[in-house]
Amino acid sequence: MIKIDNVVKNYENGETExxxxxxxxxxxxxxxxxxxxxxxxxxxxxxxxxxxxxDRLDQGEITIKNEAVSKMxxxxxxxxxxxxxxxxxxxxxLIPVLSAYENVAFVLSLLDVSEAEVKQRTMDILKEVGxxxxxxxxxxxxxxxxxxxxxxxxxxxxKPEIVLADEPTANLDSGTGEEILKLMKEMNEKxxxxxxxxxxxxxxxxxxxxxxxxHDGQIQSDxxxx
Amino acid sequence: MTLRIARTAFKNIARNxxxxxxSGAAIAVAAMSIVILFAFIxxxxxxxxxxxxxYYTGDVNIRNVDYEEYERFNPVHLTVNIDDxxxxxxxxxxxxxxxxxxxxxxxxxIDGTNHAAxxxxxxxxxxxxxxxxxxxxxxxxxxxxxxxxMIMGTVLAENLHFSIGDKVTIMxxxxxxxxxxxxxxxxxxxxxxxxxxxxxxxxxxxxxxQHLLQTPEAAQQIMIETAEGYNRSKVAENIxxxxxxxxxxxxxNDMENMSLMFGMLKLADMIYxxxxxxxxxxxxTVIINTTMMVIFERMREIGTLSALGMHGKExxxxxxxxxxxxxxxxxxxxxxxxxxxxxxxxxxxxDFTDAMQGVDMxxxxxxxxxxxxxxxxxxxxxxxxxxxxxxxxxxxxxxRIQPVxxxxxx
Numbered sequence: 001m002i003k004i005d006n007v008v009k010n011y012e013n014g015e016t017e018x019x020x021x022x023x024x025x026x027x028x029x030x031x032x033x034x035x036x037x038x039x040x041x042x043x044x045x046x047x048x049x050x051x052x053x054x055d056r057l058d059q060g061e062i063t064i065k066n067e068a069v070s071k072m073x074x075x076x077x078x079x080x081x082x083x084x085x086x087x088x089x090x091x092x093x094l095i096p097v098l099s100a101y102e103n104v105a106f107v108l109s110l111l112d113v114s115e116a117e118v119k120q121r122t123m124d125i126l127k128e129v130g131x132x133x134x135x136x137x138x139x140x141x142x143x144x145x146x147x148x149x150x151x152x153x154x155x156x157x158x159k160p161e162i163v164l165a166d167e168p169t170a171n172l173d174s175g176t177g178e179e180i181l182k183l184m185k186e187m188n189e190k191x192x193x194x195x196x197x198x199x200x201x202x203x204x205x206x207x208x209x210x211x212x213x214x215h216d217g218q219i220q221s222d223x224x225x226x
Numbered sequence: 227m228t229l230r231i232a233r234t235a236f237k238n239i240a241r242n243x244x245x246x247x248x249s250g251a252a253i254a255v256a257a258m259s260i261v262i263l264f265a266f267i268x269x270x271x272x273x274x275x276x277x278x279x280x281y282y283t284g285d286v287n288i289r290n291v292d293y294e295e296y297e298r299f300n301p302v303h304l305t306v307n308i309d310d311x312x313x314x315x316x317x318x319x320x321x322x323x324x325x326x327x328x329x330x331x332x333x334x335x336i337d338g339t340n341h342a343a344x345x346x347x348x349x350x351x352x353x354x355x356x357x358x359x360x361x362x363x364x365x366x367x368x369x370x371x372x373x374x375x376m377i378m379g380t381v382l383a384e385n386l387h388f389s390i391g392d393k394v395t396i397m398x399x400x401x402x403x404x405x406x407x408x409x410x411x412x413x414x415x416x417x418x419x420x421x422x423x424x425x426x427x428x429x430x431x432x433x434x435x436q437h438l439l440q441t442p443e444a445a446q447q448i449m450i451e452t453a454e455g456y457n458r459s460k461v462a463e464n465i466x467x468x469x470x471x472x473x474x475x476x477x478x479n480d481m482e483n484m485s486l487m488f489g490m491l492k493l494a495d496m497i498y499x500x501x502x503x504x505x506x507x508x509x510x511t512v513i514i515n516t517t518m519m520v521i522f523e524r525m526r527e528i529g530t531l532s533a534l535g536m537h538g539k540e541x542x543x544x545x546x547x548x549x550x551x552x553x554x555x556x557x558x559x560x561x562x563x564x565x566x567x568x569x570x571x572x573x574x575x576x577d578f579t580d581a582m583q584g585v586d587m588x589x590x591x592x593x594x595x596x597x598x599x600x601x602x603x604x605x606x607x608x609x610x611x612x613x614x615x616x617x618x619x620x621x622x623x624x625x626r627i628q629p630v631x632x633x634x635x636x
Contacts, residue, residue, distance in 0.1 A: 049630050052533065054529075054532070054533050054628070054629040054630045054633070055628065055629075055630040056628070074538070075537065075538075078532065078535055078536070078537050078538075079535070081533060081534070081535045082534070082535025082536075083535070085535075087530075087533050087534065089530065089633075091526075093526060093527070093529075093530040093633075095234065095527060095530075095531075096241070097234070097237040097238055097240065097241055098234065098237065102233075102234075105230070106230060106234070106534075107534050107535070109230040110534065110535050110536060110540075154534075
């Protein structure tokens with residue numbers, strides 16, 4: 001489903017060039033629950049951003065669902081993200097002026113979905129993530145865990161085939177973090193959605209079916225777990 | 227989709243109410259100022275037009291063909307025959323009323339001292355159909371034809387310590403370049419709307435002025451009021467043609483041709499449109515600044531929306547709508563305030579009496595702003611459009627940022 005072929009990404013940091021990814025190659029199949037782990041600066045967020053089509057690579061190629069996303073222009077990438085990808089951010093990144101319902105519904109309104117369907121799907125997904133009755137709360141009236149649940153609902157409501165989560169539990173206490181992981185795992189199993197998340201948390205790694213370890217921009221290990 | 231973006235934009239306005247109010251207030255102040263400015267210019271233009279029509283030139287003016295060339299020498303002998311003018315006027319369409327007038331320089335003799343004044347010979351019977359002299363005469367009555375009577379400007383009377391019933395001797399040069407004098411009784415005091423007229427005008431029956439200046443059956447000028455809907459210059463052309471056809475050519479001009487100031491006022495109207503644009507651009511800098519701050523503050527959000535699949539043009543629309551809401555409300559408030567202030571000033575007037583003392587301009591001392599509905603509507607849309615364009619610049623910049631760069635903002 002996702003084919004990453006010899007990807008290189010360098011950053012300019014002042015006058016120094018940072019080699020974030022040094023020839024990473026990886027294949028991810030549909031329905032996998034994959035963790036990209038490694039210490040800070042290992043390149044895990046960069047890899048996630050490249051898969052998520054929100055950054056440009058310097059060398060190599062990324063193909064998702066047989067489409068060479070790395071060769072797409074900005075508009076094509078936006079269209080691709082809109083239809084196929086869901087995002088969960090470490091800091092939730094909800095729109096503060098919108099309620100939980102509106103934050104989730106907003107994503108569907110970007111697609112060609114009727115108002116009635118937007119309402120139905122939004123209410124269903126909020127119920128699934130355990131936020132029934134909290135639809136009208138603004139993010140500021142929700143706990144960190146609840147905000148991340150809204151973010152997961154927002155990522156899943158359009159039924160994407162891939163959800164990318166950048167350190168989804170880093171801002172949560174261990175109990176809430178585990179709840180979020182269980183929820184993501186449940187969604188992965190229930191909907192067959194491919195989850196790829198970055199982390200450096202041991203507990204999070206333990207939840208993954210596949211663990212890809214990065215070090216200094218290169219894959220150090222790639223192991224499947226049952 | 228557009229509706230959802232519009233709703234979000236509307237909600238975003240409430241994020242920082244104080245800043246939104248400040249932006250709206252900047253637009254409101256600009257819109258209000260321009261509404262008042264346009265009303266003031268409109269009032270000034272209308273007032274000047276009224277004064278020119280009533281006291282200086284008329285909508286259309288007939289003079290002797292040589293008058294303009296010798297005007298600076300006070301050529302009282304260069305007159306227009308009233309019967310010839312009447313004949314041409316009666317054959318021309320689009321004329322409401324007309325009056326013959328003779329204006330001449332004169333001296334008021336008081337105890338061996340001469341005081342300069344301006345005499346105006348007027349046919350008071352005919353004037354009744356042209357201007358409301360009864361309204362202007364604040365004390366006493368109008369002079370009667372055939373009698374040595376006059377009305378005097380209130381300021382002139384006060385300066386020279388004259389009152390109703392006093393007899394005044396005036397001296398002037400006649401059409402044959404001799405000197406003549408006449409003693410007239412003051413029957414009334416006139417408060418002309420123009421300060422200059424109040425401080426130097428004496429209005430005397432035309433037949434007495436004809437006798438004084440030795441210009442029988444003639445007047446220095448014929449002032450014509452055109453009927454509504456008729457073009458002044460076209461009427462002037464027709465009268466000129468009629469006079470020429472009758473073998474009594476005259477110098478026929480319309481108001482715009484005769485008053486440099488009036489022509490300048492029309493030009494000023496255009497210049498004020500440019501000033502209005504500068505006002506809005508100035509007001510819009512607050513909007514630009516606010517939008518730039520908002521975009522900077524919401525950079526992560528822009529990144530998030532972009533990652534979720536929002537196109538650059540949709541991001542532009544989001545910020546544009548925020549600017550549009552603020553400017554629409556700000557401009558509406560400014561226009562409403564401008565209308566209220568203009569209507570109030572239009573009722574009570576603005577008193578420029580002190581400022582206009584000694585100023586020789588055809589403008590009244592009391593100014594009444596005139597509200598123009600089309601211009602007010604124009605001001606509203608103009609301010610909204612300029613403010614939206616101001617928002618467009620930073621919004622377009624924000625839409626071009628790579629999502630990953632926007633997400634890195636703290």
